[in-house]
Amino acid sequence: xxxxxxxxxxxxxxxxxxxxxxxxxxxxxxxxxxxxxxxxxxxxxxxxxxxxxxxxxxxxxxxxxxxxxxxxxxxxxxxxxxxxxxxxxxxxxxxxxxxxxxxxxxxxxxxxxxxxxxxxxxxxxxxxxxxxxxxxxxxxxxxxxxxxxxxxxxxxxxxxxxxxxxxxxxxxxxxxxxxxxxxxxxxxxxxxxxxxxxxxxxxxxxxxxxxxxxxxxxxxxxxxxxxxxxxxxxxxxxxxxxxxxxxxxxxxxxxxxxxxxxxxxxxxxxxxxxxxxxxxxxxxxxxxxxxxxxxxxxxxxxxxxxxxxxxxxxxxxxxxxxxxxxxxxxxxxxxxxxxxxxxxxxxxxxxxxxxxxxxxxxxxxxxxxxxxxxxxxxxxxxxxxxxxxxxxxxxxxxxxxxxxxxxxxxxxxxxxxxxxxxxxxxxxxxxxxxxxxxxxxxxxxxxxxxxxxxxxxxxxxxxxxxxxxxxxxxxxxxxx
Numbered sequence: 001x002x003x004x005x006x007x008x009x010x011x012x013x014x015x016x017x018x019x020x021x022x023x024x025x026x027x028x029x030x031x032x033x034x035x036x037x038x039x040x041x042x043x044x045x046x047x048x049x050x051x052x053x054x055x056x057x058x059x060x061x062x063x064x065x066x067x068x069x070x071x072x073x074x075x076x077x078x079x080x081x082x083x084x085x086x087x088x089x090x091x092x093x094x095x096x097x098x099x100x101x102x103x104x105x106x107x108x109x110x111x112x113x114x115x116x117x118x119x120x121x122x123x124x125x126x127x128x129x130x131x132x133x134x135x136x137x138x139x140x141x142x143x144x145x146x147x148x149x150x151x152x153x154x155x156x157x158x159x160x161x162x163x164x165x166x167x168x169x170x171x172x173x174x175x176x177x178x179x180x181x182x183x184x185x186x187x188x189x190x191x192x193x194x195x196x197x198x199x200x201x202x203x204x205x206x207x208x209x210x211x212x213x214x215x216x217x218x219x220x221x222x223x224x225x226x227x228x229x230x231x232x233x234x235x236x237x238x239x240x241x242x243x244x245x246x247x248x249x250x251x252x253x254x255x256x257x258x259x260x261x262x263x264x265x266x267x268x269x270x271x272x273x274x275x276x277x278x279x280x281x282x283x284x285x286x287x288x289x290x291x292x293x294x295x296x297x298x299x300x301x302x303x304x305x306x307x308x309x310x311x312x313x314x315x316x317x318x319x320x321x322x323x324x325x326x327x328x329x330x331x332x333x334x335x336x337x338x339x340x341x342x343x344x345x346x347x348x349x350x351x352x353x354x355x356x357x358x359x360x361x362x363x364x365x366x367x368x369x370x371x372x373x374x375x376x377x378x379x380x381x382x383x384x385x386x387x388x389x390x391x392x393x394x395x396x397x398x399x400x401x402x403x404x405x406x407x408x409x410x411x412x413x414x415x416x417x418x419x420x421x422x423x424x425x426x427x428x429x430x431x432x433x434x435x436x437x438x439x440x441x442x443x444x445x446x447x448x449x450x451x452x453x454x455x456x457x458x459x460x461x462x463x464x465x466x467x468x469x470x471x472x473x474x475x476x477x478x479x480x
Contacts, residue, residue, distance in 0.1 A: 056082055120141065177341055177343060225319065239349075245289075246346070262309070355403070413433060416437050436462045
């Protein structure tokens with residue numbers, strides 16, 4: 001009989017916060033760990049124009065909602081002062097294509113584009129531009145940038161890189177081991193049969209742009225399994241819009257198990273799928289949620305319901321002597337093992353917008369026959385004096401629509417600094433006039449990113465006089 005190691009059991013219990021007293025002290029001394037693992041299981045949201053009036057609000061709201069944010073900025077030092085901590089800053093200029101590197105798209109799930117031509121008052125300006133806000137007081141404006149470069153050429157440059165490197169719209173990358181980092185390493189840990197008195201040993205390490213789950217599995221002391229598992233996600237993943245989980249692995253010819261849980265218990269019901277690997281050959285494993293088997297310690301739980309994919313608390317990979325209900329794994333051999341994992345993602349999801357563009361109401365009106373400019377907002381009436389800013393915005397919209405990306409194009413009416421607590425009204429046809437808060441537009445961008453009903457919709461938006469809670473699903477569903 002091999003010697004059982006109590007120390008390894010203790011380390012496992014501490015790592016996974018199984019003992020409440022220890023868990024309490026860990027939360028005091030490691031306050032940021034939960035946030036890190038939570039952010040790591042969300043794909044990155046790229047915000048272009050992140051230091052602008054709408055952009056900085058988008059960043060703030062994304063961070064408040066625990067998204068991992070990458071900000072595309074022209075000046076990193078300035079962006080640090082505006083955006084604060086917690087944002088991954090990438091210095092680039094959309095008007096200079098060589099600055100838009102593929103690295104900026106690493107792990108990106110969606111892009112929210114708030115770029116725009118800089119406009120400032122001709123007179124009466126202040127360093128903070130406090131008083132130049134449409135809907136409050138009008139100051140004669142002038143453009144600082146060249147609208148054609150920003151609104152059209154810049155959008156072309158940005159869209160080209162995004163279209164080449166963003167995942168397909170119906171997938172959600174959960175763990176990308178091809179780009180390892182400290183957060184991924186902090187999330188995964190070993191759970192071997194030492195918890196049952198066994199002596200198997202395993203670990204997960206990040207090397208050569210992959211995760212390597214390896215070790216030695218032993219049947220001594222009635223053991224026979226080794227595994228690696230994530231800590232519970234602080235906020236469970238909502239994968240209810242997807243069909244299942246996809247693994248990209250290179251195995252050793254053995255049969256492994258993938259296990260996930262829809263409750264936060266350490267030793268509760270897990271939902272399991274066994275899969276075979278081919279020795280030293282890359283394999284893509286697709287596991288439909290409907291095919292996951294509810295198990296408790298390798299015994300099937302017939303009375304358990306199907307997995308609730310709206311609250312995924314953890315994920316686990318295991319090599320075990322047993323299949324289910326006492327049957328043996330036909331491809332099991334005691335001894336050393338190794339399996340390499342490139343990525344874990346959800347597949348088969350409802351298509352959602354990949355590119356959300358903040359444009360402007362009125363983009364079609366300067367060229368509309370018979371229009372009376374005296375009855376139009378300043379942006380429309382002064383389009384020609386402002387370098388054709390709305391005309392080039394419309395050209396930029398056309399680039400997005402032709403890109404093959406799924407998109408939402410939001411055309412806000414005159415932007416204000418109001419709190420954003422009003423009911424939103426959306427319309428199509430580019431006839432809408434009024435005002436809308438920058439805060440409201442920022443929240444609308446984030447809602448669009450997560451709603452299939454927002455896919456390939458272009459619309460104008462303003463605020464109604466009444467306060468209230470917006471029904472975003474209804475708003476998008478009412479648009480053609």
